[in-house]
């Protein structure tokens with residue numbers, strides 16, 4: 084998930100258990116080809132994350148094929164294509180979900196990529212662009228014929244963004260008609276929903292926001308699948324996760340602290356500020372459903388230094404209940 088599931092976060096989630104495949108944040112094909120530093124950083128991963136898919140976005144078949152070769156050269160196990168992003172900044176460049184509106188272009192992208200690399204090329208799509216264009220069943224078949232090795236479908240349209248609920252009947256219908264594996268995405272917010280959705284006939288489920296709220300959701304789902312009680316997560320566990328995340332982000336100090344490269348247009352910020360921003364972004368999800376979560380959210384959002392942020396986390400998770 085863009086802005087959220089960086090390598091540090093993915094490693095920590097994987098360490099909790101229950102996680103099969105991890106996928107990077109979406110990465111610009113154009114940025115990979117031009118060697119933009121920040122783009123390359125989004126595509127970074129560590130060995131412990133394997134098997135790993137690097138997800139790329141773009142709309143030009145030749146460029147997507149070239150980017151797929153770069154991804155293959157980086158050692159990824161899978162190259163995934165984003166055909167689901169509804170954000171105008173992405174969609175207006177014929178990338179993300181707008182590729183679903185141009186089926187022949189989408190097919191051209193997958194065919195070119197499949198010819199260019201040995202690793203599997205997979206696709207992540209939505210139900211369609213809007214209610215009048217729910218073409219995922221047709222497009223899924225077309226990209227299968229073009230060489231896609233697996234497909235994941237988020238059962239909402241781009242127009243829905245994240246409103247309403249994901250259409251798992253549609254996902255199940257697609258899974259039923261395709262030969263390649265089909266994964267479903269949408270609304271797996273707790274471990275029981277993951278198990279329910281797995282029973283819908285899909286090969287697997289993708290868990291998005293649920294893992295930002297509860298990084299143990301996959302481990303808990305694995306517990307349920309094995310007939311065990313889902314593990315309990317204490318407040319201390321949750322605090323420890325955040326501390327570890329800050330530590331892992333801290334390990335990236337050297338990388339982030341380097342001066343911006345000439346081809347790097349993102350404004351330079353200090354490493355501490357980068358970590359604070361990361362924790363704020365996660366905090367908006369992580370605090371949901373937590374007793375007094377809004378207090379923690381406010382404390383995180385008002386911490387202007389790393390020590391203040393750490394103190395806010397320590398007070399909330401490790402101090403006696405009365406101080407919360």
Ligand SMILES: Cc1cc2nc3c(=O)[nH]c(=O)nc-3n(C[C@H](O)[C@H](O)[C@H](O)COP(=O)(O)O)c2cc1C
Nearest residue numbers: 084085108109207237268269270271290291292293
């Ligand atoms: C903050 C955020 C960032 C996301 N970024 C991506 C992305 O980069 N690539 C992608 O395929 N899907 C992305 N998604 C969509 C999720 O992968 C997923 O399909 C969607 O959130 C529905 O699943 P969920 O209900 O489990 O969250 C993102 C979702 C959110 C909330």
